[in-house]
Amino acid sequence: MNLIWHLAKKDLRRMVLPVALWLAFLGLPALWLARVHVPEEVVLGDAVMSWSNVIGALLTTVSLMQVVAGAMLAGFLVLEDPAECTSALWMTRPITGWRLLAAKLLTAALLFVAAPVSVLLPAWLAAGFTMRDCAAAATDWTLAQGGMVLAALALASLAQNLTHYVTVLLGFVLVMGISMSRLPAQWLGVEVAFNGSLQFLFGALVLPLLAVVLVLQYQTRDARRGWTVVGLILVVAFAARIYWHVERGPQVPAVTGVALELPLRAGAEVRAGGSLLRVAGFTLSGRGMVSALILEERGRGSGFLRPRRSGGLSPCPFFLRENLEGVKRRLRANPTIEVAQLTIMLRVWRLVPEDDHEWPVTAVIVTKDGPEADKIP
Amino acid sequence: MNIIETHNLTRRFGRTEAVHALDLAVPAGSVFSLLGPNGAGKTTTIKLLMNLLRPTAGGARVLGVDARHLGESEFAQIGYVSENQQLPLWMTVRQLLDYCRPFYPTWDVALEKNLLARFALSEERKLKHLSRGMLMKAALLSSLAYRPKLLVLDEPFSGLDALVRDEFIRGVLEVSALGEWTVFVSSHDIDEVERLCDHVALIDGGRLQLSEPAEALQARFRRIEVTLPDGEARLDALPASWLGMERAGGLVRFVESRYEREATERACRERFPEAAVVAQAMTLREIFMTLARAGRDEAKGAAA
Numbered sequence: 001m002n003l004i005w006h007l008a009k010k011d012l013r014r015m016v017l018p019v020a021l022w023l024a025f026l027g028l029p030a031l032w033l034a035r036v037h038v039p040e041e042v043v044l045g046d047a048v049m050s051w052s053n054v055i056g057a058l059l060t061t062v063s064l065m066q067v068v069a070g071a072m073l074a075g076f077l078v079l080e081d082p083a084e085c086t087s088a089l090w091m092t093r094p095i096t097g098w099r100l101l102a103a104k105l106l107t108a109a110l111l112f113v114a115a116p117v118s119v120l121l122p123a124w125l126a127a128g129f130t131m132r133d134c135a136a137a138a139t140d141w142t143l144a145q146g147g148m149v150l151a152a153l154a155l156a157s158l159a160q161n162l163t164h165y166v167t168v169l170l171g172f173v174l175v176m177g178i179s180m181s182r183l184p185a186q187w188l189g190v191e192v193a194f195n196g197s198l199q200f201l202f203g204a205l206v207l208p209l210l211a212v213v214l215v216l217q218y219q220t221r222d223a224r225r226g227w228t229v230v231g232l233i234l235v236v237a238f239a240a241r242i243y244w245h246v247e248r249g250p251q252v253p254a255v256t257g258v259a260l261e262l263p264l265r266a267g268a269e270v271r272a273g274g275s276l277l278r279v280a281g282f283t284l285s286g287r288g289m290v291s292a293l294i295l296e297e298r299g300r301g302s303g304f305l306r307p308r309r310s311g312g313l314s315p316c317p318f319f320l321r322e323n324l325e326g327v328k329r330r331l332r333a334n335p336t337i338e339v340a341q342l343t344i345m346l347r348v349w350r351l352v353p354e355d356d357h358e359w360p361v362t363a364v365i366v367t368k369d370g371p372e373a374d375k376i377p
Numbered sequence: 378m379n380i381i382e383t384h385n386l387t388r389r390f391g392r393t394e395a396v397h398a399l400d401l402a403v404p405a406g407s408v409f410s411l412l413g414p415n416g417a418g419k420t421t422t423i424k425l426l427m428n429l430l431r432p433t434a435g436g437a438r439v440l441g442v443d444a445r446h447l448g449e450s451e452f453a454q455i456g457y458v459s460e461n462q463q464l465p466l467w468m469t470v471r472q473l474l475d476y477c478r479p480f481y482p483t484w485d486v487a488l489e490k491n492l493l494a495r496f497a498l499s500e501e502r503k504l505k506h507l508s509r510g511m512l513m514k515a516a517l518l519s520s521l522a523y524r525p526k527l528l529v530l531d532e533p534f535s536g537l538d539a540l541v542r543d544e545f546i547r548g549v550l551e552v553s554a555l556g557e558w559t560v561f562v563s564s565h566d567i568d569e570v571e572r573l574c575d576h577v578a579l580i581d582g583g584r585l586q587l588s589e590p591a592e593a594l595q596a597r598f599r600r601i602e603v604t605l606p607d608g609e610a611r612l613d614a615l616p617a618s619w620l621g622m623e624r625a626g627g628l629v630r631f632v633e634s635r636y637e638r639e640a641t642e643r644a645c646r647e648r649f650p651e652a653a654v655v656a657q658a659m660t661l662r663e664i665f666m667t668l669a670r671a672g673r674d675e676a677k678g679a680a681a
Contacts, residue, residue, distance in 0.1 A: 006479050014467060082463075086429040089464060092457035094449040094480045222431075 007095070007103035012110065014080055015073065019111050022069050023119045029062050030123035067148060070112060074152035075165045077107060083157045083217045097218035104153065112149045113142050147207055154210040157217040158226045172230070179237035188242060201240050209233045378405045380527050380559040381426060385435030388421055395421040397583040398435065403561055403576070405526075410574035410591075411563040412665060418583035419563035420461070423531045426561075427457060440527060453481055456520030458513065459531035466505035470498050470515050474522070481523035489522040496548060510541030517548065530562040534569050542569060549573060567662040579665055586668055591661065598664045599636040599656040603629040603649050611648055620671045632659070632667045 081090045081100060090100055117138045124134050155172055159165035178184065180202075210233065213226045381403035388396045396418045403409045411419050424430040426437050428447045437444040440451050447455075468476065470493075478484045493500065496514040504512060513533055520528065530549070534542050546569060549560065564570045570577075571591075578588035587594070601619075605627045615622060618635040629649070633641050636656065645654045659667075 003479060006476075010465075010476055014465075080465075085463075086424050087459070087461045087463050089462060091429055092427050092452060092455065092462075093477065094453040096449055 004099055004103045004106060007100060008107045011077055011080060011103065011107040015077060015111055018073055018076070019115065022073055023115055025069060026066055026116050027119040027123065030120050070145065071148060071152040071169060074108060074112060074149045075156035075169065078104060078153055078156035079159065079162055079165060082160065083221055084160050084223050101214065101218040108149050108153060113145055116145065117141055150207060150210050154213040157214055158223050175234050176237055179234065179241050184238055185242055205236055206233050379403055380405045381437065381439050381561060383435065383437040386425060386432055386437050387434040388425055388430060389433045395583050396425065399585050401578060401585065401588060403559060405559055406557055407576045408560040408574045409576040410570040411561070411578050411580060412567055412570060413565060413580040415565055417580045419580060420531055422580065423529060423563055427529065453523065454526040456525035456528040458516045458520050458533055460533065460535045462516060464504055464512065464516060467503065469501050469503050471500040473504060473515060473519055477519045484523045488524065492518045492521060495551065510537045510545065513537065513545060514548065526559065528558055528560045530560065532564055533562065534564055534566050546572060567665055571661045577661065579668060581669060581672055586672065594664065595658065597634065597636050598659045599633045600659050600663070601631055601633050601645065602655045603645060604653045605629060605649060606651050616644060621667050
């Protein structure tokens with residue numbers, strides 16, 4: 001263990017500057033989003049959609065850049081002691097493949113999971129997350145980031161240098177992207193399923209296979225085996241996309257809302273300063289991975305309410321808070337509303353086999369004009 | 378006892394056979410030189426010995442262990458320095474030594490300090506700022522401080538200027554005198570290695586040409602010069618051990634590869650009864666040049 005930590009310390013020292021820059025790149029936008037507020041004139045005017053779109057596009061771009069930078073850093077970590085060459089220092093030193101792999105995984109866990117979570121934590125707290133929310137967000141981050149890091153480590157272990165790694169990574173992402181899209185099915189003229197179970201299948205098969213690549217490469221340094229497994233991954237991805245026809249699961253019954261601890265009840269009223277923030281709290285602490293929260297507001301009154309959404313690769317507290325706060329502000333600012341129907345759509349998938357589907361939970365809260373049954377279509 | 382043994386060691390890259398059926402035995406305590414021109418298969422051989430490559434056929438034993446199963450305990454007794462080795466250039470010399478030390482139970486801090494002083498290495502300089510010669514010295518230091526049983530040097534003199542090369546060789550000679558170490562060095566630079574080695578092997582085209590103690594090798598090779606008084610000589614049906622036969626007027630030159638004073642003189646007298654015969658000692662370079670030319674002539678003859 002001492003030697004593993006010794007190896008990890010070397011990598012931590014090597015990576016400290018690039019990772020610090022990457023963490024700043026993660027933390028600063030999150031902090032900004034946690035503090036920014038939609039201007040009142042934007043909330044009440046027609047500019048709200050374009051404003052939201054700009055922020056959304058910016059967030060998507062930044063998220064993508066964060067992922068790319070993280071993948072590059074993970075590859076760099078492996079290539080510091082390459083496994084696919086005959087000139088690496090470690091290969092002629094008393095360092096076994098197991099020990100080096102353990103050190104790399106430890107370093108990756110510290111740099112790409114623990115460090116980002118601790119950087120994002122202030123942003124989450126600033127956005128009003130409870131500790132439970134933070135734990136859920138951290139789990140969410142760890143799952144998403146862990147998968148990406150594992151893929152990056154596995155591919156980098158097969159690469160001879162950084163250029164080779166970038167080429168391999170681009171190729172892998174491209175082929176996986178195509179296999180995840182509808183293109184293969186269109187080429188073959190077959191119907192494909194588009195469901196959460198496929199996500200589960202990918203998680204259950206692809207990630208362990210990537211782990212196998214990593215272990216094989218550090219143990220045998222025989223890249224042919226690793227490439228064979230990568231080929232298998234791509235075949236599985238294509239085949240699963242085409243031949244996996246598990247349909248969406250049964251419609252979620254009303255009781256699921258309770259099971260998910262959704263604090264909804266028939267006839268709940270939404271008033272200015274009401275309990276909507278509790279809903280946000282639920283969204284982030286619910287089981288499974290919340291991929292998006294969509295607020296759809298429909299009013300019979302002035303008709304100013306518009307749908308907006310939050311989403312992204314990691315939980316974004318800003319949109320949740322702003323959506324909910326914005327509703328309250330608009331309710332306060334416009335007392336002429338007689339009826340406002342607020343629809344909260346939670347696009348949820350869970351990583352459990354029996355619930356291997358993706359479904360929208362639509363909870364309808366009726367205000368002012370009387371109770372209406374909760375609807376969960 | 379042999380520290381390294383190979384038996385029928387073969388490695389192919391596609392259709393190219395980089396090393397062909399190599400049989401080597403490196404005695405413990407020797408300074409063994411594997412010599413050959415560029416592309417002869419020296420580095421491939423060393424990579425096979427260090428388990429950096431897998432053999433296509435045959436095998437090797439290093440420190441009594443199958444090279445394919447070299448583990449932590451064996452590498453803790455092997456020092457390896459190669460011109461191609463990737464060193465962590467972002468580290469300082471001190472950081473490199475601090476990084477390497479915990480892996481070796483036998484690391485000798487006093488020897489480390491001694492070598493730092495001998496090699497005149499600045500501890501706080503980053504490896505990327507060192508000259509090539511100093512970088513090789515840093516690599517050598519990090520491979521010597523734990524008193525390895527076997528020191529493997531792969532083309533350690535490449536790219537070094539004469540002065541640095543001299544310092545490096547002196548460094549190796551000094552440290553090899555400090556303990557019972559076996560040194561296995563590959564080089565195409567015969568002159569430099571001649572000062573170091575007591576055993577020598579020549580490899581060309583992936584095939585072993587010879588392997589024997591340097592002293593015995595130099596003892597059995599002589600350049601023979603025959604001065605013919607009448608210019609007449611019978612140069613057909615020469616002994617197979619006479620290589621590189623040349624004639625210029627009344628002077629006949631060749632290399633005797635199985636020199637024994639009396640036998641060689643007798644053979645010369647039979648062919649050149651009235652001639653004056655002079656036998657001169659040869660350097661390793663001259664011996665290898667002769668063997669390389671003879672090998673190529675033989676190959677041409679076989680092809681024809």
